[in-house]
Amino acid sequence: MARKYFGTDGIRGATNTGAMTAAMAMKVGMAAGAYFLRGSHKHRVVIGKDTRLSGYMLESALVAGFTAVGMDVVMTGPLPTPAIAMLTQSMRADIGVMISASHNPYADNGIKLFGPDGYKLSDEAEEAIEALIDSDVPLAPSDHIGRARRVDDAAGRYIHFAKSTFPENLRLDGMRVVIDCANGAAYKVAPAALWELGADIIPIGVTPNGTNINDGVGSTSPDTLAETVVASGADIGIALDGDADRLIVVDERGRVVDGDQLMATIAAAWARRGKLAGGGLVATVMSNLGLERHLSAQGLGLVRTKVGDRYVLEAMRSRGFNVGGEQSGHIILSDYGTTGDGLVAALQILAEVKRAGAPASEVLHRFDPLPQLLKNVRFAGGKPLDSDAVKATIAGAEAELLGRGRLVIRASGTEPVIRVMAEGDDAGQVERLVDRICDAVRAAA
The missing domain is CATH 3.30.310.50 (Alpha-D-phosphohexomutase, C-terminal domain)
Structure with missing residues (x-):
């Protein structure tokens, strides 16, 4: 069945046009709220956003929609997409919402939905919500409308979670790291987590103004990061995208390290420690054949999927893998989360560089990509x-x-x-x- 509003990663488009208006956002809140009103408990939704100017407008409209059907709303302010997935689970919420258009320019925005398990919604759930968007959703009685509140410690909760994925016996003391947050959702939490782990950090892309998200910075524009790494004599550079679910790395020579090399590094490290599940990893049809040959030489397999991190995750869950992702830098480590997490993946990479005691260029260059x-x-x-x-x-x-x-x-x-x-x-x-x-x-x- 052709879907009217949802694409491969939620609802997305240019702000104030098509499906990305305040009126539509309120309808999405009402429809998604109605869909997840199950049982007699008090229902709750967690809403996060990135730093786009339109985030305030869409957040207010979603809050109106959810509270109108009787759901309580918890707003976190700017936080990475994976943080919202994590908080949806930990706060026992019925649904999570991330307002973001990921790596797109600021004029675009989007609405991503997570179920109570922290996973993105199934096609069936999205189709059911679409049907509700185009119908008359019943409003809650006057004395049963929802409440809305902001939580002040959401960023701290996510920083604590991200640090808990880093090996307890390691610190980043003595490592100079350039962290590029794309003027996006991770502009506070990513530098804070790295600093707390001991890194000497050089932050860029951490001055959002509502319109500069992904503008010449971040994982889709790594030139500024590369220049900063070389000019500052840093050991490594980390680039996230607007909602911080994507990771690209730059080595000390200023060379870009893509998702294929990063997945190969993590898979090899986890295989050595007996931590790799599934006997390999999951990637899309766009991953380089060099990755497949490299894994095969190590006795590891590669399962390919259609383009899209949701398809990678589906294959990981159905086949029992715990590492997967895309060449573009979406890396899913299911031991730690239910969606791609650029900061968590970066911490695994930093751990490997630290353990090796060798330059990032040596540690992260796992294979020669085919043309x-x-x-x-x-x-x-x-x-x-x-x-x-x-x-x-x-x-x-x-x-x-x-x-x-x-x-x-x-x-x-x-x-x-x-x-x-x-x-x-x-x-x-x-x-x-x-x-x-x-x-x-x-x-x-």
């Missing part, structure tokens, strides 16, 4: 991938790459774009095949 090329082809309408000519071109490319590379061709879920990715041992061959398929798609569009 990989991704191009996007925009089309006006129709279904270019159903074209016989496109299918024949793809089949020919697959035959050429057989045993020496991979193809991933897929339609974007959010825009009229076909994404064409190839990787292989021969960079020239990869480029030729991508261009050949792109030309075929354009001709069919």
Whole structure:
């Protein structure tokens, strides 16, 4: 069933347009509240947000919706997405809400929902809430409307939780760390956690003004981080995105370390300690073939999923893995949380660098990635991938790459774009095949 409002990660869009208006946010609060009103206990929702200007507007509208149907609301202020998932569980809430558009520009915003177990909602739950959004949700009687309050210690609770995932016998004394918080949700908690663990921190991206989230900083713009690491002589750089569920690292030489290398580092460390479950890790079809070959050489497996951290998590839960993620830096460590957590993943990486007593460039460079090329082809309408000519071109490319590379061709879920990715041992061959398929798609569009 096609969904009207929810995408792969909640409801998202440009503020004050489409589904991202105050009026719609109030309807979402009413619908989600009504869906989770089960049992006779007093119902509670935890609401967090990042630092976007529109967060205040959407927060107020959601509070109105939830209280109107009889739910009590606890507001945390700016906190990472994984903090809201954690607090939803620990506060015995019926639902958690994060107001964020992650790594998108400030003009966008979004609403992510978590169930009482701290996990993102299933497709079935989202479809049921969508149906309620478009219906008349009954309001609570006057004497049963909900109360709203802010909690002052939410940040401290999350800092304590994040530090509890770091090995007890380690400290970060003597390690100089540049931490880039993207002017987003972790701008207070991430530097505080690292400082409390003993690191000499150099914070950047920690002066949010409502409009500068992800603006030239954060995990999707690591150049500033790289320059700061090299200029300051730091040992390592940590970059989070706007809602801090994504992590990218920069080594002491200023080189970017992506999610594939980070997952390989964590998996190897956990395997050595007998902590790795599932005999490997879960990643998406976009992870480099070099990662797969590297894991295989260590006797570890790789399970691939569709693009999207929710699909990674589904595979982890169904197959018993405790490490998974995406090349883009979403890393899920299910021993510690129910969703990607950039700070918790960073602490695992810092622990490995500290244990090794070697430069980050040596510790984190686990394999040489194969040449990989991704191009996007925009089309006006129709279904270019159903074209016989496109299918024949793809089949020919697959035959050429057989045993020496991979193809991933897929339609974007959010825009009229076909994404064409190839990787292989021969960079020239990869480029030729991508261009050949792109030309075929354009001709069919």
